Structure formats: structure tokens, C-alpha cells
Amino acid sequence: MRNVPLSQIDATPRAVLAIATDYPPDTLLPRHVHRRAQFLYGMSGLMEVLTDDGAWVIPPGSGVWIPPGKPHQVRMRGVSTRSLYIEPTALPRPGPLCEALRVQPLLHQLLLASAEVPALHDEAGRDGLLLGLLLHELGQAERLPLFAPMPTEPRLAALCQAFLAQPLIHARAEAWARQLNCSPRTFSRRFREQTGLSFGQWRQQACLMAAVTRLAAGEAVTAIALDLGYESPSAFSSLYRKVMGHTPSAARHGA
Structure with missing residues (x-):
């Protein structure tokens, strides 16, 4: 049909x-x-x-x-x-x-x-x-792994929403903990309880989601890698291929 x-x-x-x-x-x-x-x-x-x-x-x-x-x-x-x-x-x-x-x-x-x-x-x-x-x-x-679960706690949810709008792979859990006035250990526990993921896992998935969207729009791999804060385009490409099963260049060309 x-x-x-x-x-x-x-x-x-x-x-x-x-x-x-x-x-x-x-x-x-x-x-x-x-x-x-x-x-x-x-x-x-x-x-x-x-x-x-x-x-x-x-x-x-x-x-x-x-x-x-x-x-x-x-x-x-x-x-x-x-x-x-x-x-x-x-x-x-x-x-x-x-x-x-x-x-x-x-x-x-x-x-x-x-x-x-x-x-x-x-x-x-x-x-x-x-x-x-x-x-x-x-x-x-x-x-x-193309899902970014949202926490229910309002202040933490606000940080996550801001991150999705401008993701950076080197964002630190310690910085988020300071904004929430808690220790890094408490933050890590709360984050996993709220999302089911560690902060590092969530951060990586959010960055991959941004990359997928930009690759589908035809943006250059180098520009995406640097904007997301990866050390080099090759480091970004290696991670992307490991997770997605193909290179970002292939995704960019509609593979």
C-alpha cells in the first residue's frame, strides 16, 4: 500500500x-x-x-x-x-x-x-x-546509539538541551557538576540514574547525532569534526566508523 x-x-x-x-x-x-x-x-x-x-x-x-x-x-x-x-x-x-x-x-x-x-x-x-x-x-x-535520553530533573534537562544545540566531545562532567552545585561523584550518579547512561556515553551519542544530521546535509567531514571538538578529522572518522559501520565520508555521499 x-x-x-x-x-x-x-x-x-x-x-x-x-x-x-x-x-x-x-x-x-x-x-x-x-x-x-x-x-x-x-x-x-x-x-x-x-x-x-x-x-x-x-x-x-x-x-x-x-x-x-x-x-x-x-x-x-x-x-x-x-x-x-x-x-x-x-x-x-x-x-x-x-x-x-x-x-x-x-x-x-x-x-x-x-x-x-x-x-x-x-x-x-x-x-x-x-x-x-x-x-x-x-x-x-x-x-x-543515536539516542540522547532526557533527564526529568529540570536543571539537568536544561543543560542537556543546551548541549544538544551545541555539542562538544570534550565537555567535562566536572563543569556540569559545578553548575549544579554538586560533587563530580554525585553528578555522575544522578546523571546515570536520570538517563541510564554515563555522562561520557551520553555526550558521545549526542555528538554522533549532530554529526549524522550535518553529514546528511552534505557538510564537510573536517568542519564537522573540528566543530564538535575532536582532536582531528581522523579521530572523528575512526570513532564514527566504529560505531556506525561506515565512514562519515560514505554517509556524506549517501552510502
């Missing part, structure tokens, strides 16, 4: 519905919620996802898992998508949080083929088998 609103078919008695949608550049989908879980795959372009839990950046060739009942906002930057909408009784992934997921070649091809599956498909036939394999592969998909 292509460019069909979910509301028209949501009641269809099928565990999985697949919809392909093309979005104009810079489309904003305001905060909304689905009864079904959603896997949103960007065939092209960049997606920025915001929930009460934090912010995600989803580069081309990756997808975001959105649990059922999770309010979310998505900005589409030149994106053509494939979406799977999954009944809460058939979820392939546990947990209450969104996840950025790497889409491997088999999952990619299955998502391409899913656009031809009608809403009222034969669950025992080829279409049902295809969607069943999709669910299996989705359950096995690797999570990408």
Missing part, C-alpha cells in the same frame, strides 16, 4: 500492516500516537524523532522502532518511508522505549517488497510469510 493513512486501515484484522509514504522536504508530523507499534524506515533522507524519553536522529538506511501508545513527533527531511504497523499482541521487540535500528540488506529488501502487500492479505500465503519474516528480522535488528 502506498500513501494510505493508517486511520483508514487500522481496524483491519491483521497483525501487520505495511504502508509506503513519500513526504515533501522538511515535513513535520506533530506529536501523535498510534494504537499499534510502528517501525518507520527511511529509504532516503533523515528523520528526527522526539518523545518524552529523549531525541533520536535516524540516518538514511536506518529505522526507528516506536512502541504502541508512545507519543512522538517526527520531522522528515526529504524522506521516503516504509512503515510497519504491528498489533500489540505481535510485537517483535520488548521494552517501552523507541530504538534506532540498523537495517541490514535482507530486512531492506523485505521492507521494499512489503509496499505491495494489501491490508487484507492472505496470512497463510506469500504475503503472510513475507510479513512474518519481516517481524523475525526486525526482532533481530541491531540497535544504533
Whole structure:
């Protein structure tokens, strides 16, 4: 199915519905919620996802898992998508949080083929088998560290929001602790309690998110590396490749 609103078919008695949608550049989908879980795959372009839990950046060739009942906002930057909408009784992934997921070649091809599956498909036939394999592969998909969880404590949340607007890889936990009038040890404990990550892990993920956005816009690798505070473009490229599985130059050219 292509460019069909979910509301028209949501009641269809099928565990999985697949919809392909093309979005104009810079489309904003305001905060909304689905009864079904959603896997949103960007065939092209960049997606920025915001929930009460934090912010995600989803580069081309990756997808975001959105649990059922999770309010979310998505900005589409030149994106053509494939979406799977999954009944809460058939979820392939546990947990209450969104996840950025790497889409491997088999999952990619299955998502391409899913656009031809009608809403009222034969669950025992080829279409049902295809969607069943999709669910299996989705359950096995690797999570990408492109999420910056937001703390609930207002002063700490304000520091995190300011950092997301201007990330620097060499930001020090000690400096944040001084702003919050607490010891570095207390700050580290509070930060992990609030976000589930160490300060260093959160800082790295926030910087990667900024890098992904700027690479998708075609900015130079050297400029991004230096703006984010890395010692050299090679140091930035090495870390980016280790985490993302490809070089920033490849990402910049749409690989």
C-alpha cells in the first residue's frame, strides 16, 4: 500500500500492516500516537524523532522502532518511508522505549517488497510469510546509539538541551557538576540514574547525532569534526566508523 493513512486501515484484522509514504522536504508530523507499534524506515533522507524519553536522529538506511501508545513527533527531511504497523499482541521487540535500528540488506529488501502487500492479505500465503519474516528480522535488528535520553530533573534537562544545540566531545562532567552545585561523584550518579547512561556515553551519542544530521546535509567531514571538538578529522572518522559501520565520508555521499 502506498500513501494510505493508517486511520483508514487500522481496524483491519491483521497483525501487520505495511504502508509506503513519500513526504515533501522538511515535513513535520506533530506529536501523535498510534494504537499499534510502528517501525518507520527511511529509504532516503533523515528523520528526527522526539518523545518524552529523549531525541533520536535516524540516518538514511536506518529505522526507528516506536512502541504502541508512545507519543512522538517526527520531522522528515526529504524522506521516503516504509512503515510497519504491528498489533500489540505481535510485537517483535520488548521494552517501552523507541530504538534506532540498523537495517541490514535482507530486512531492506523485505521492507521494499512489503509496499505491495494489501491490508487484507492472505496470512497463510506469500504475503503472510513475507510479513512474518519481516517481524523475525526486525526482532533481530541491531540497535544504533543515536539516542540522547532526557533527564526529568529540570536543571539537568536544561543543560542537556543546551548541549544538544551545541555539542562538544570534550565537555567535562566536572563543569556540569559545578553548575549544579554538586560533587563530580554525585553528578555522575544522578546523571546515570536520570538517563541510564554515563555522562561520557551520553555526550558521545549526542555528538554522533549532530554529526549524522550535518553529514546528511552534505557538510564537510573536517568542519564537522573540528566543530564538535575532536582532536582531528581522523579521530572523528575512526570513532564514527566504529560505531556506525561506515565512514562519515560514505554517509556524506549517501552510502
